[in-house]
Amino acid sequence: MSQLKTPAITLKSRKWGEADRIVTFYSLRFGKLRGVARGARRMKSRFGSALEPFIHCDLNLFEKRGDSLYRITQADIQETFPSLREDLALMSGAARMVNLVAAVTAEGDPSPRVFETLLGGLRSLQEGSEPGLTTLLFQIRLLGQTGFRPQTDHCTACGKEFGKSRRVGLARFSPQTGGLVCAPCASRHPDRCLPLSAGSLAFIQQALHVPASVLPRLKATGRVRHDLEAAIESYVTVVAGKRLPPVDFLAPPVSL
Amino acid sequence: MSVDQQGLLAQLIRELVRLPGIGQKTAQRLAFHILKTEREEALRLAEAIRAVKEGLAFCRLCRNIAEKELCEFCRDPKRDRTKILVVEEPSTLYAIERTGGFHGLYHVLLGSLSPLEGVGPSDIRAQELVDRLKEGEVQEVILATNPTIEGEATAIYLTKLIKPYGVRVSRIAYGIPVGMDIEYADEVTLIKSIEGRRDL
Numbered sequence: 001m002s003q004l005k006t007p008a009i010t011l012k013s014r015k016w017g018e019a020d021r022i023v024t025f026y027s028l029r030f031g032k033l034r035g036v037a038r039g040a041r042r043m044k045s046r047f048g049s050a051l052e053p054f055i056h057c058d059l060n061l062f063e064k065r066g067d068s069l070y071r072i073t074q075a076d077i078q079e080t081f082p083s084l085r086e087d088l089a090l091m092s093g094a095a096r097m098v099n100l101v102a103a104v105t106a107e108g109d110p111s112p113r114v115f116e117t118l119l120g121g122l123r124s125l126q127e128g129s130e131p132g133l134t135t136l137l138f139q140i141r142l143l144g145q146t147g148f149r150p151q152t153d154h155c156t157a158c159g160k161e162f163g164k165s166r167r168v169g170l171a172r173f174s175p176q177t178g179g180l181v182c183a184p185c186a187s188r189h190p191d192r193c194l195p196l197s198a199g200s201l202a203f204i205q206q207a208l209h210v211p212a213s214v215l216p217r218l219k220a221t222g223r224v225r226h227d228l229e230a231a232i233e234s235y236v237t238v239v240a241g242k243r244l245p246p247v248d249f250l251a252p253p254v255s256l
Numbered sequence: 257m258s259v260d261q262q263g264l265l266a267q268l269i270r271e272l273v274r275l276p277g278i279g280q281k282t283a284q285r286l287a288f289h290i291l292k293t294e295r296e297e298a299l300r301l302a303e304a305i306r307a308v309k310e311g312l313a314f315c316r317l318c319r320n321i322a323e324k325e326l327c328e329f330c331r332d333p334k335r336d337r338t339k340i341l342v343v344e345e346p347s348t349l350y351a352i353e354r355t356g357g358f359h360g361l362y363h364v365l366l367g368s369l370s371p372l373e374g375v376g377p378s379d380i381r382a383q384e385l386v387d388r389l390k391e392g393e394v395q396e397v398i399l400a401t402n403p404t405i406e407g408e409a410t411a412i413y414l415t416k417l418i419k420p421y422g423v424r425v426s427r428i429a430y431g432i433p434v435g436m437d438i439e440y441a442d443e444v445t446l447i448k449s450i451e452g453r454r455d456l
Contacts, residue, residue, distance in 0.1 A: 012372050017277045043433045048442025053372060053405045055444075077443045085408045088371075095371035245374035250409055 004070075006030055007078065008059040009118055011098040013051050015041065023051045023072065026101050026118055027059060031110035035061055035070035050075035054084050054094050054122055068107065081126045088250040093131035096247050097121045097138050103240035104146045113145050120212055129216060132229075135247050137215050139232050140207040148239050150204055150231075151179025158185050172196060175234035194231050199224040265291065317388065319364040319381045321346050329353075329362055336360040338395040342385065342414065344368045344402060352400065360398075363388065368406040369413055380410070382417060389421045396424040403430055403448075 008027035016022045021040040026032050040047045050057050051072070060074035084094045101118055105111070121138040125131060143149060154161045156177035170183040172193035180201075186193045203220050210218070220228055229247075237243050265287055272283035290298050314320070315327035318340075322328075329335055339360030343349050349362050365380040377383075388394060397418055401407035415425050430448035432441050441449070 044436055046440070049403075049444035050442055052444070080444050080447075082444070082447070085405060086412070088409060088412055091405070091409055092371045099372060245371055245376075249371050249374065249376065250369060250413060 002063050003073070004030070004061045004063055006059055006061070007115070008033075008057060009098070009115070009122070010051055010053050010055045010057070011102045012053055013040075019045075021051060022069070024102060025059060026098075026105065026115060027110070028112060028115045029110055030108060031114075032102065032105045032107045033061075033070055034068065034107065035059075035072040037072040037075075040072075047072070047075055048077075049080070050077050052085075053098060054081050055079070056081075056119060056122070079123075081122050083126050083128075084122065089131045089248070090125045092245070092247055092249045093125050093135040094122055095249070096135050096244060097125075097142075099244045100139060100142055100236060100240065103242075103244065104142065104148060111145065114142065116212070117141050117145060120215075124216065132247060133218075133220060133225075136220070136225075136228060136232060137207050137218060139236060140204055141212075141215070143232075143235070143239065144208040148178065148235075149208060150235065151177075152201060152205060155180060155182040155185055157181045157188075173231040173235075175231070175238045178235060178238070194227070194234060196227050196231055197224055200227040200231070203228060314364075314366070318362045319366055319384060320349055320362055334359075337393050339398065340385070340388065340394050340396070341398040341400050343400050344407065344410070348400065348402075360396075363397075365401070365410065368401055368404075369409040370406045371409055372405070375406075377413060382414060385414070386417060386421070389418065389423060394423055396426060398426050398428065400428045 006027040006029035008025040011024045011026055011032070013021050013023040016036065019039050019041045021037045022034060023037055023040075024032065024034050037047050037051055039045050040051055049055065055077060056079040058076045058078060059072065062071040062073055064071065081094070084090050097118060101114065105114060117138065121134065124134045140150070150173070152162075155171070156174060156179040160182060162171065162180070162182070171180040172183075172186040173179070173196040174181045174186070174189070174193050176192055180196070181193060200220070203218065203224060206218055207215070233246075268287045268290065269280070269283045272278055272286050273280060278286070290301070312321055312323060315322040315330055316325050317330045318327060320327040320329065324331075336359050340363050341352065341358055341360055342363045342365060343352070344365050344367065346364055349364060352358055363381070363385045365382065365385075367375060367380040369375055369377065369380065385397075389397070397414075399411040399414060401410045411427055418425050429452050430445065431452060432438055432445065432449050438446070
Protein backbone atom coordinates (compact mmCIF):
# COMPACT_ATOMS: atom_id res chain seq x y z
CA MET A 1 0.00 0.00 0.00
CA SER A 2 1.33 3.44 -0.84
CA GLN A 3 0.11 6.93 -0.07
CA LEU A 4 -0.30 9.34 -2.96
CA LYS A 5 -1.15 13.00 -3.31
CA THR A 6 -2.41 14.89 -6.34
CA PRO A 7 -4.49 17.89 -7.38
CA ALA A 8 -7.81 16.62 -8.77
CA ILE A 9 -11.22 17.70 -10.04
CA THR A 10 -14.29 15.67 -9.13
CA LEU A 11 -16.09 14.35 -12.21
CA LYS A 12 -18.89 12.41 -10.56
CA SER A 13 -19.81 10.72 -7.35
CA ARG A 14 -22.29 7.98 -6.51
CA LYS A 15 -23.66 6.49 -3.34
CA TRP A 16 -22.09 3.25 -2.21
CA GLY A 17 -23.20 1.03 0.66
CA GLU A 18 -24.59 2.55 3.86
CA ALA A 19 -22.75 5.86 3.98
CA ASP A 20 -19.89 5.70 1.45
CA ARG A 21 -19.30 7.21 -1.95
CA ILE A 22 -17.41 6.07 -5.01
CA VAL A 23 -15.95 9.19 -6.60
CA THR A 24 -14.44 9.61 -10.06
CA PHE A 25 -11.77 12.31 -10.42
CA TYR A 26 -9.55 13.64 -13.12
CA SER A 27 -6.23 14.13 -11.41
CA LEU A 28 -3.08 15.93 -12.50
CA ARG A 29 -0.68 13.09 -11.65
CA PHE A 30 -2.70 9.94 -12.35
CA GLY A 31 -5.34 10.97 -14.88
CA LYS A 32 -8.82 9.60 -14.36
CA LEU A 33 -9.17 7.57 -11.18
CA ARG A 34 -11.90 6.18 -8.95
CA GLY A 35 -11.77 6.06 -5.19
CA VAL A 36 -13.88 5.02 -2.23
CA ALA A 37 -14.61 7.66 0.40
CA ARG A 38 -15.68 5.82 3.55
CA GLY A 39 -18.44 7.56 5.53
CA ALA A 40 -18.62 10.45 3.03
CA ARG A 41 -22.42 10.70 3.34
CA ARG A 42 -22.45 10.96 7.12
CA MET A 43 -23.35 14.32 8.68
CA LYS A 44 -19.95 14.79 10.30
CA SER A 45 -17.87 13.33 7.48
CA ARG A 46 -14.36 14.79 7.26
CA PHE A 47 -14.82 15.15 3.50
CA GLY A 48 -17.68 17.66 3.75
CA SER A 49 -18.39 19.06 0.30
CA ALA A 50 -14.90 18.31 -1.04
CA LEU A 51 -16.12 15.35 -3.11
CA GLU A 52 -18.98 17.15 -4.85
CA PRO A 53 -18.79 17.37 -8.67
CA PHE A 54 -16.73 20.26 -10.15
CA ILE A 55 -14.72 20.80 -6.92
CA HIS A 56 -10.97 21.28 -7.39
CA CYS A 57 -9.11 19.77 -4.45
CA ASP A 58 -5.83 18.31 -3.25
CA LEU A 59 -6.46 14.62 -2.90
CA ASN A 60 -4.75 12.14 -0.57
CA LEU A 61 -5.12 8.50 -1.57
CA PHE A 62 -4.08 5.02 -0.62
CA GLU A 63 -3.34 2.71 -3.48
CA LYS A 64 -3.89 -0.97 -2.81
CA ARG A 65 -2.01 -3.30 -5.10
CA GLY A 66 -4.33 -5.24 -7.42
CA ASP A 67 -7.32 -3.00 -6.68
CA SER A 68 -8.49 -0.47 -9.28
CA LEU A 69 -10.26 1.53 -6.55
CA TYR A 70 -8.17 3.88 -4.44
CA ARG A 71 -9.08 4.68 -0.86
CA ILE A 72 -9.60 8.42 -0.38
CA THR A 73 -8.14 9.54 2.94
CA GLN A 74 -8.34 13.32 2.68
CA ALA A 75 -9.52 16.01 0.28
CA ASP A 76 -8.56 19.66 0.79
CA ILE A 77 -10.64 22.09 -1.26
CA GLN A 78 -8.74 24.47 -3.58
CA GLU A 79 -11.61 25.96 -5.63
CA THR A 80 -15.34 25.48 -5.17
CA PHE A 81 -16.84 27.25 -8.24
CA PRO A 82 -19.97 28.31 -6.31
CA SER A 83 -21.76 29.76 -9.37
CA LEU A 84 -21.86 26.29 -10.93
CA ARG A 85 -24.11 25.16 -8.06
CA GLU A 86 -26.45 28.15 -8.28
CA ASP A 87 -27.22 28.54 -11.99
CA LEU A 88 -28.80 25.75 -14.06
CA ALA A 89 -27.21 26.83 -17.36
CA LEU A 90 -23.72 26.96 -15.82
CA MET A 91 -24.34 23.66 -14.02
CA SER A 92 -25.42 21.96 -17.26
CA GLY A 93 -22.34 23.32 -19.08
CA ALA A 94 -20.03 22.11 -16.31
CA ALA A 95 -21.81 18.74 -16.32
CA ARG A 96 -21.10 18.37 -20.04
CA MET A 97 -17.42 19.19 -19.43
CA VAL A 98 -16.93 16.54 -16.73
CA ASN A 99 -19.08 14.00 -18.59
CA LEU A 100 -16.95 14.39 -21.72
CA VAL A 101 -13.70 14.08 -19.76
CA ALA A 102 -15.06 10.94 -18.10
CA ALA A 103 -16.09 9.52 -21.49
CA VAL A 104 -12.92 10.16 -23.52
CA THR A 105 -10.17 9.48 -20.96
CA ALA A 106 -8.89 6.17 -19.64
CA GLU A 107 -8.04 5.44 -16.00
CA GLY A 108 -4.36 5.82 -15.11
CA ASP A 109 -3.43 7.78 -18.23
CA PRO A 110 -2.49 11.27 -16.99
CA SER A 111 -2.45 14.33 -19.23
CA PRO A 112 -1.63 17.67 -17.57
CA ARG A 113 -3.09 19.42 -20.64
CA VAL A 114 -6.49 17.75 -20.11
CA PHE A 115 -6.39 18.69 -16.41
CA GLU A 116 -5.59 22.31 -17.23
CA THR A 117 -8.25 22.43 -19.96
CA LEU A 118 -10.92 21.15 -17.57
CA LEU A 119 -9.83 23.55 -14.84
CA GLY A 120 -9.80 26.42 -17.36
CA GLY A 121 -13.26 25.48 -18.64
CA LEU A 122 -14.77 25.44 -15.14
CA ARG A 123 -13.06 28.74 -14.30
CA SER A 124 -14.46 30.35 -17.47
CA LEU A 125 -17.98 29.30 -16.49
CA GLN A 126 -17.45 30.54 -12.94
CA GLU A 127 -16.24 33.91 -14.29
CA GLY A 128 -19.48 34.36 -16.20
CA SER A 129 -18.61 33.38 -19.77
CA GLU A 130 -21.58 32.41 -21.93
CA PRO A 131 -22.11 28.72 -21.02
CA GLY A 132 -23.07 27.48 -24.52
CA LEU A 133 -20.02 28.96 -26.27
CA THR A 134 -17.63 28.11 -23.42
CA THR A 135 -18.77 24.50 -23.45
CA LEU A 136 -18.47 24.33 -27.24
CA LEU A 137 -14.89 25.63 -27.14
CA PHE A 138 -14.04 23.25 -24.32
CA GLN A 139 -15.33 20.25 -26.25
CA ILE A 140 -13.36 21.06 -29.42
CA ARG A 141 -10.24 21.69 -27.36
CA LEU A 142 -10.60 18.47 -25.33
CA LEU A 143 -11.29 16.34 -28.41
CA GLY A 144 -8.06 17.71 -29.89
CA GLN A 145 -6.10 16.79 -26.76
CA THR A 146 -7.40 13.25 -26.40
CA GLY A 147 -6.79 11.86 -29.88
CA PHE A 148 -10.19 12.79 -31.35
CA ARG A 149 -9.21 16.00 -33.14
CA PRO A 150 -11.77 16.71 -35.90
CA GLN A 151 -9.85 16.15 -39.15
CA THR A 152 -9.99 19.19 -41.42
CA ASP A 153 -7.01 18.81 -43.76
CA HIS A 154 -8.08 15.72 -45.71
CA CYS A 155 -11.22 13.78 -46.63
CA THR A 156 -11.82 11.25 -43.85
CA ALA A 157 -13.56 8.88 -46.30
CA CYS A 158 -11.21 8.74 -49.34
CA GLY A 159 -8.09 10.27 -47.74
CA LYS A 160 -7.44 12.89 -50.42
CA GLU A 161 -5.99 16.13 -49.13
CA PHE A 162 -7.97 19.33 -49.43
CA GLY A 163 -5.48 21.10 -51.69
CA LYS A 164 -6.22 24.21 -53.68
CA SER A 165 -7.84 22.12 -56.42
CA ARG A 166 -10.37 20.53 -54.03
CA ARG A 167 -12.58 23.19 -52.60
CA VAL A 168 -12.87 22.65 -48.88
CA GLY A 169 -15.91 24.93 -48.95
CA LEU A 170 -17.96 22.13 -50.53
CA ALA A 171 -16.95 19.60 -47.88
CA ARG A 172 -19.30 18.37 -45.18
CA PHE A 173 -18.72 17.03 -41.67
CA SER A 174 -19.09 13.33 -40.90
CA PRO A 175 -19.44 12.49 -37.18
CA GLN A 176 -18.83 8.80 -37.95
CA THR A 177 -15.44 9.37 -39.57
CA GLY A 178 -14.55 12.28 -37.30
CA GLY A 179 -13.91 15.02 -39.81
CA LEU A 180 -14.55 16.56 -43.19
CA VAL A 181 -15.56 14.51 -46.20
CA CYS A 182 -15.23 15.77 -49.76
CA ALA A 183 -18.33 16.51 -51.84
CA PRO A 184 -18.23 13.23 -53.89
CA CYS A 185 -17.86 11.09 -50.71
CA ALA A 186 -20.54 13.08 -48.90
CA SER A 187 -22.96 12.53 -51.78
CA ARG A 188 -22.72 8.76 -51.23
CA HIS A 189 -23.92 9.08 -47.58
CA PRO A 190 -25.82 12.37 -47.46
CA ASP A 191 -27.84 11.31 -44.39
CA ARG A 192 -24.64 10.81 -42.35
CA CYS A 193 -23.10 14.20 -43.12
CA LEU A 194 -23.73 17.63 -41.66
CA PRO A 195 -23.17 21.04 -43.25
CA LEU A 196 -20.20 22.98 -41.99
CA SER A 197 -19.72 26.54 -43.22
CA ALA A 198 -16.29 28.01 -43.92
CA GLY A 199 -16.71 30.14 -40.80
CA SER A 200 -17.45 27.06 -38.68
CA LEU A 201 -14.39 25.31 -40.07
CA ALA A 202 -12.20 28.31 -39.29
CA PHE A 203 -13.61 28.38 -35.74
CA ILE A 204 -12.70 24.72 -35.17
CA GLN A 205 -9.17 25.26 -36.45
CA GLN A 206 -8.69 28.30 -34.25
CA ALA A 207 -10.18 26.59 -31.20
CA LEU A 208 -7.72 23.73 -31.67
CA HIS A 209 -4.60 25.81 -32.19
CA VAL A 210 -4.75 29.19 -30.42
CA PRO A 211 -3.20 29.52 -26.93
CA ALA A 212 -5.67 28.94 -24.08
CA SER A 213 -5.47 32.61 -23.08
CA VAL A 214 -6.89 33.63 -26.49
CA LEU A 215 -9.88 31.22 -26.38
CA PRO A 216 -12.28 33.66 -24.66
CA ARG A 217 -11.87 36.00 -27.63
CA LEU A 218 -13.31 33.46 -30.11
CA LYS A 219 -16.96 34.11 -30.94
CA ALA A 220 -19.54 32.21 -32.97
CA THR A 221 -23.06 33.36 -33.74
CA GLY A 222 -25.89 32.66 -36.17
CA ARG A 223 -25.41 29.90 -38.72
CA VAL A 224 -21.77 29.33 -37.77
CA ARG A 225 -22.78 28.63 -34.18
CA HIS A 226 -25.69 26.42 -35.23
CA ASP A 227 -23.53 24.31 -37.60
CA LEU A 228 -20.78 23.97 -34.99
CA GLU A 229 -23.12 22.89 -32.20
CA ALA A 230 -24.84 20.31 -34.43
CA ALA A 231 -21.53 18.90 -35.73
CA ILE A 232 -19.76 18.72 -32.35
CA GLU A 233 -22.83 17.29 -30.60
CA SER A 234 -23.07 14.47 -33.16
CA TYR A 235 -19.32 13.83 -33.06
CA VAL A 236 -19.26 13.75 -29.24
CA THR A 237 -22.08 11.18 -29.30
CA VAL A 238 -20.01 8.97 -31.63
CA VAL A 239 -16.80 9.39 -29.59
CA ALA A 240 -18.50 8.84 -26.21
CA GLY A 241 -20.47 5.88 -27.56
CA LYS A 242 -23.65 7.31 -26.03
CA ARG A 243 -25.69 10.47 -26.02
CA LEU A 244 -24.51 12.68 -23.17
CA PRO A 245 -27.08 14.89 -21.38
CA PRO A 246 -27.48 17.99 -23.60
CA VAL A 247 -25.67 21.24 -22.81
CA ASP A 248 -29.01 23.02 -22.20
CA PHE A 249 -30.31 20.02 -20.25
CA LEU A 250 -31.74 22.02 -17.34
CA ALA A 251 -32.92 25.07 -19.23
CA PRO A 252 -35.31 27.13 -17.11
CA PRO A 253 -38.78 25.57 -17.14
CA VAL A 254 -41.72 27.10 -18.94
CA SER A 255 -44.41 27.95 -16.38
CA LEU A 256 -47.36 25.63 -16.63
CA MET B 257 -16.90 -22.74 -3.52
CA SER B 258 -18.66 -22.23 -6.83
CA VAL B 259 -22.38 -22.60 -7.15
CA ASP B 260 -24.07 -24.38 -10.06
CA GLN B 261 -25.03 -21.51 -12.36
CA GLN B 262 -28.32 -23.16 -13.38
CA GLY B 263 -29.50 -24.26 -9.92
CA LEU B 264 -32.07 -22.79 -7.53
CA LEU B 265 -29.37 -21.42 -5.23
CA ALA B 266 -27.67 -19.62 -8.13
CA GLN B 267 -31.03 -18.11 -9.04
CA LEU B 268 -31.42 -16.76 -5.47
CA ILE B 269 -27.88 -15.33 -5.57
CA ARG B 270 -28.59 -13.62 -8.90
CA GLU B 271 -31.68 -11.96 -7.40
CA LEU B 272 -29.82 -10.86 -4.24
CA VAL B 273 -26.98 -9.35 -6.27
CA ARG B 274 -29.52 -6.98 -7.86
CA LEU B 275 -30.10 -5.32 -4.46
CA PRO B 276 -28.19 -2.06 -3.82
CA GLY B 277 -24.91 -2.54 -1.95
CA ILE B 278 -24.93 -6.33 -2.35
CA GLY B 279 -21.99 -7.85 -4.20
CA GLN B 280 -21.46 -11.44 -5.35
CA LYS B 281 -19.82 -12.63 -2.11
CA THR B 282 -22.39 -10.99 0.17
CA ALA B 283 -25.20 -12.42 -1.98
CA GLN B 284 -23.66 -15.88 -1.70
CA ARG B 285 -23.37 -15.52 2.09
CA LEU B 286 -27.01 -14.37 2.37
CA ALA B 287 -28.20 -17.19 0.12
CA PHE B 288 -26.45 -19.82 2.28
CA HIS B 289 -27.88 -18.17 5.40
CA ILE B 290 -31.40 -18.39 3.94
CA LEU B 291 -30.76 -22.01 2.99
CA LYS B 292 -29.73 -22.89 6.55
CA THR B 293 -32.52 -21.01 8.38
CA GLU B 294 -35.80 -22.60 9.44
CA ARG B 295 -38.35 -22.94 6.66
CA GLU B 296 -40.88 -20.70 8.49
CA GLU B 297 -38.33 -17.93 9.00
CA ALA B 298 -37.31 -17.90 5.34
CA LEU B 299 -40.93 -17.92 4.19
CA ARG B 300 -41.71 -15.00 6.55
CA LEU B 301 -39.10 -12.98 4.67
CA ALA B 302 -40.60 -13.99 1.31
CA GLU B 303 -44.10 -13.15 2.60
CA ALA B 304 -42.94 -9.73 3.87
CA ILE B 305 -41.51 -8.90 0.44
CA ARG B 306 -44.71 -10.05 -1.26
CA ALA B 307 -46.89 -8.07 1.18
CA VAL B 308 -44.88 -4.88 0.61
CA LYS B 309 -45.17 -5.18 -3.15
CA GLU B 310 -48.88 -6.00 -3.11
CA GLY B 311 -50.02 -3.92 -0.13
CA LEU B 312 -48.08 -0.68 -0.51
CA ALA B 313 -48.30 1.98 -3.17
CA PHE B 314 -47.54 5.67 -3.48
CA CYS B 315 -49.90 8.25 -1.97
CA ARG B 316 -52.08 9.86 -4.66
CA LEU B 317 -51.27 13.35 -3.37
CA CYS B 318 -47.73 13.43 -1.99
CA ARG B 319 -46.16 10.21 -3.44
CA ASN B 320 -45.11 9.01 -0.01
CA ILE B 321 -45.43 5.30 0.70
CA ALA B 322 -49.05 4.51 1.56
CA GLU B 323 -51.18 1.48 2.41
CA LYS B 324 -54.30 3.24 1.15
CA GLU B 325 -54.98 5.81 -1.55
CA LEU B 326 -53.65 8.55 0.75
CA CYS B 327 -50.72 8.30 3.18
CA GLU B 328 -51.08 8.82 6.95
CA PHE B 329 -49.97 12.48 6.72
CA CYS B 330 -52.31 13.47 3.89
CA ARG B 331 -55.23 11.79 5.73
CA ASP B 332 -54.48 13.56 9.04
CA PRO B 333 -56.90 16.54 9.46
CA LYS B 334 -54.61 18.12 12.10
CA ARG B 335 -51.76 18.79 9.64
CA ASP B 336 -51.18 22.35 8.42
CA ARG B 337 -52.33 22.28 4.79
CA THR B 338 -50.80 25.66 3.94
CA LYS B 339 -47.21 24.30 4.03
CA ILE B 340 -45.66 21.60 1.85
CA LEU B 341 -42.16 20.30 2.55
CA VAL B 342 -40.52 18.77 -0.53
CA VAL B 343 -38.08 15.85 -0.15
CA GLU B 344 -36.31 13.57 -2.61
CA GLU B 345 -37.15 10.21 -1.01
CA PRO B 346 -39.60 8.81 1.59
CA SER B 347 -36.63 8.02 3.89
CA THR B 348 -35.94 11.78 4.22
CA LEU B 349 -39.60 12.39 5.03
CA TYR B 350 -39.43 9.97 7.96
CA ALA B 351 -36.15 11.54 9.18
CA ILE B 352 -37.89 14.94 9.32
CA GLU B 353 -41.02 13.45 10.86
CA ARG B 354 -38.91 11.91 13.66
CA THR B 355 -37.94 15.44 14.76
CA GLY B 356 -41.59 16.27 15.50
CA GLY B 357 -40.87 19.86 14.42
CA PHE B 358 -42.86 20.02 11.20
CA HIS B 359 -46.64 19.78 11.10
CA GLY B 360 -47.43 20.56 7.48
CA LEU B 361 -47.78 18.24 4.48
CA TYR B 362 -45.07 16.62 2.39
CA HIS B 363 -44.30 16.06 -1.26
CA VAL B 364 -41.93 13.27 -2.30
CA LEU B 365 -40.20 13.74 -5.66
CA LEU B 366 -39.00 10.11 -5.83
CA GLY B 367 -35.67 11.29 -7.21
CA SER B 368 -33.68 14.40 -8.04
CA LEU B 369 -32.54 16.13 -11.20
CA SER B 370 -29.08 15.18 -12.36
CA PRO B 371 -27.31 17.11 -15.12
CA LEU B 372 -24.52 14.54 -14.83
CA GLU B 373 -26.67 11.44 -15.25
CA GLY B 374 -29.33 12.96 -17.50
CA VAL B 375 -32.20 12.68 -15.00
CA GLY B 376 -34.62 15.37 -16.14
CA PRO B 377 -37.80 17.04 -14.84
CA SER B 378 -40.03 14.36 -16.37
CA ASP B 379 -38.23 11.71 -14.26
CA ILE B 380 -39.30 13.23 -10.91
CA ARG B 381 -42.72 14.11 -9.47
CA ALA B 382 -42.45 17.87 -10.10
CA GLN B 383 -45.64 18.25 -12.13
CA GLU B 384 -47.66 16.59 -9.33
CA LEU B 385 -46.37 19.30 -6.96
CA VAL B 386 -47.50 22.04 -9.34
CA ASP B 387 -50.93 20.38 -9.58
CA ARG B 388 -51.25 20.59 -5.78
CA LEU B 389 -50.42 24.31 -5.84
CA LYS B 390 -53.18 24.98 -8.37
CA GLU B 391 -55.77 24.11 -5.71
CA GLY B 392 -54.82 27.39 -3.96
CA GLU B 393 -54.62 26.22 -0.32
CA VAL B 394 -50.80 26.11 -0.13
CA GLN B 395 -48.99 29.29 1.02
CA GLU B 396 -45.42 28.01 1.43
CA VAL B 397 -43.26 25.34 -0.20
CA ILE B 398 -40.14 24.34 1.77
CA LEU B 399 -37.47 22.70 -0.39
CA ALA B 400 -35.62 20.04 1.61
CA THR B 401 -33.67 18.39 -1.20
CA ASN B 402 -30.15 17.20 -0.36
CA PRO B 403 -27.31 19.79 -0.39
CA THR B 404 -25.66 17.91 -3.28
CA ILE B 405 -25.32 19.07 -6.88
CA GLU B 406 -28.45 17.04 -7.72
CA GLY B 407 -30.41 18.46 -4.79
CA GLU B 408 -29.35 22.01 -5.65
CA ALA B 409 -30.33 21.56 -9.31
CA THR B 410 -33.72 20.26 -8.18
CA ALA B 411 -34.25 23.15 -5.74
CA ILE B 412 -33.35 25.80 -8.34
CA TYR B 413 -35.58 24.17 -10.95
CA LEU B 414 -38.55 23.85 -8.59
CA THR B 415 -38.16 27.46 -7.44
CA LYS B 416 -38.47 28.69 -11.02
CA LEU B 417 -41.41 26.37 -11.57
CA ILE B 418 -43.29 27.35 -8.40
CA LYS B 419 -42.66 31.10 -8.10
CA PRO B 420 -45.27 32.10 -10.73
CA TYR B 421 -47.99 30.61 -8.49
CA GLY B 422 -47.36 33.30 -5.87
CA VAL B 423 -46.53 30.95 -2.99
CA ARG B 424 -43.56 31.52 -0.69
CA VAL B 425 -40.64 29.25 -1.61
CA SER B 426 -38.00 28.58 1.04
CA ARG B 427 -34.93 26.32 1.25
CA ILE B 428 -33.85 24.49 4.41
CA ALA B 429 -30.80 26.11 6.03
CA TYR B 430 -27.20 25.10 5.36
CA GLY B 431 -24.77 25.09 8.21
CA ILE B 432 -22.55 23.49 10.76
CA PRO B 433 -23.90 20.25 12.30
CA VAL B 434 -24.72 20.59 16.01
CA GLY B 435 -21.84 19.35 18.16
CA MET B 436 -19.18 19.89 15.50
CA ASP B 437 -16.10 22.14 15.84
CA ILE B 438 -16.33 24.98 13.30
CA GLU B 439 -12.61 24.69 12.48
CA TYR B 440 -13.24 21.29 10.88
CA ALA B 441 -16.08 22.48 8.62
CA ASP B 442 -15.38 22.52 4.88
CA GLU B 443 -15.27 25.77 2.89
CA VAL B 444 -18.62 25.40 1.10
CA THR B 445 -20.50 24.65 4.33
CA LEU B 446 -18.79 27.56 6.13
CA ILE B 447 -19.61 30.06 3.38
CA LYS B 448 -23.21 28.86 3.20
CA SER B 449 -23.61 29.05 6.98
CA ILE B 450 -22.31 32.65 7.04
CA GLU B 451 -24.58 33.61 4.11
CA GLY B 452 -27.54 32.00 5.86
CA ARG B 453 -26.89 33.58 9.27
CA ARG B 454 -29.84 34.98 11.22
CA ASP B 455 -30.43 37.72 13.77
CA LEU B 456 -30.58 36.87 17.45
